[in-house]
Amino acid sequence: LTLSGSNTYTGGTLISGGTLVASNVEALGSGDVTNDAVLELNTGGDFTNNISGSGQVVKSGDETLTLSGANSYTGGTLISSGTLVANDVNALGTGDVTDDATLELNTGGDFDNAISGSGQVVKS
Numbered sequence: 576l577t578l579s580g581s582n583t584y585t586g587g588t589l590i591s592g593g594t595l596v597a598s599n600v601e602a603l604g605s606g607d608v609t610n611d612a613v614l615e616l617n618t619g620g621d622f623t624n625n626i627s628g629s630g631q632v633v634k635s636g637d638e639t640l641t642l643s644g645a646n647s648y649t650g651g652t653l654i655s656s657g658t659l660v661a662n663d664v665n666a667l668g669t670g671d672v673t674d675d676a677t678l679e680l681n682t683g684g685d686f687d688n689a690i691s692g693s694g695q696v697v698k699s
Contacts (some may be wrong), residue, residue, distance in 0.1 A: 576593065576594070576595055576596065577595075577596040577597075577598055578595065578596070578597050578598070578599070578602035578603065579597075579598040579599055579602060580599065580601075580602060581599055581601040581602070582601060582602055582603065582604045583601075583604060583605070584604035584605075584606065585604055585605050585606050586604070586606050587604075587606030587607045587608065587609065588603045588604065588606060588607075588608045588609070588624075589609045589611075590608070590609070590610045590611060590612045590613070590614055590628070590630060591611050591612060592611075592612050593612055593613070594612065594613040594614075594615055594633075595610075595612070595613070595614055595615070596615040596617055597614070597615070597616050597617070597618060597622075598617050598618050598636075599618055599620075600616075600618050600619075600620035600621060600622045600623075600640075602618075603624055604624075605623075605624065606624065607624060607625045607626075607627065608624050608625065608626045608627070608628075609627050609628045610626055610627070610628040610629075610630035610631075610632065610648055610650070611628045611629050611630045612630045612631075613630055613631050613632075613633060614626065614630060614631070614632050614633070615632075615633040615634075615635055616632065616633065616634050616635070616636075616640055617635040617636040618636060618638060618640060619636070619638025619639050619640050619657070620638075620640060620641070621640075621641045621643055622640060622641065622642055622643065622644065623643045623644055624644050625644040625645045625646060625647075626642075626644055626646040626647075626648045626668065627646070627647045627648055628648050628649070628650070629648070629649050629650050630648060630650040631650040631651050631652070631653060631670070632648060632650070632651075632652045632653070632667075632668070633652075633653045633655060634652070634653070634654045634655065634656070634657060634659040634676070635655045635656055635657070636656060636657050637656055637657045638657050638658075639657060639658040639659075639660060639679075640657065640658070640659055640660065641659075641660040641661075641662055641681075642659065642660070642661055642662065642666040642667065643662050643663070643666065644666070645663075645665065646665055646666055646667065646668045647665070647668055647669065648668035648669075648670065649668060649669050649670050650668070650670050651668075651670030651671045651672065651673065652667045652668065652670065652671075652672045652673070652688075653672075653673045653675070654672070654673065654674045654675060654676045654677070654678055654692070654694060655675055655676060656675075656676045657676055657677070658676065658677040658678075658679055659676075659677070659678055659679070660679040660681050660699075661678070661679070661680050661681065661682060661686075662681050662682055663682050663684075664682055664683075664684040664685060664686045666682070667688055668688075669688065670688065671688060671689040671690075671691065672688050672689065672690045672691070672692075673691055673692045674690055674691070674692040674693075674694035674695070674696065675692045675693050675694045676694045677694055677695050677696075677697060678690065678694060678695070678696050678697070679696075679697040679698075679699055680696065680697070680698050680699070681699045
């Protein structure tokens with residue numbers, strides 16, 4: 576399922592199966608996201624929603640996306656294209672990161688997620 580509109584709901588989003596693709600940073604409203612499957616962010620901009628759950632977050636598309644929420648998801652992060660910017664050491668949850676494009680760490684502190692893949696890591 577793809578959500579592409581600029582949605583304004585505040586009640587949160589639950590992903591319990593399959594893949595939910597957000598092609599706009601406002602597609603998931605302003606509430607928290609509980610991801611127990613796959614959340615694919617195929618967009619650029621600043622995604623401020625908090626993400627929790629056991630699911631994976633996938634960054635696709637050529638744009639630059641910044642994760643700014645207080646994220647605690649455990650399913651890992653896949654960066655398949657574009658640039659994913661983490662503004663906090665907790666922005667990518669606690670799972671492993673597979674970086675096949677560009678991961679930009681715009682923060683200080685102790686980032687202890689394991690990073691693998693063919694992409695580059697940039698400290699800004």
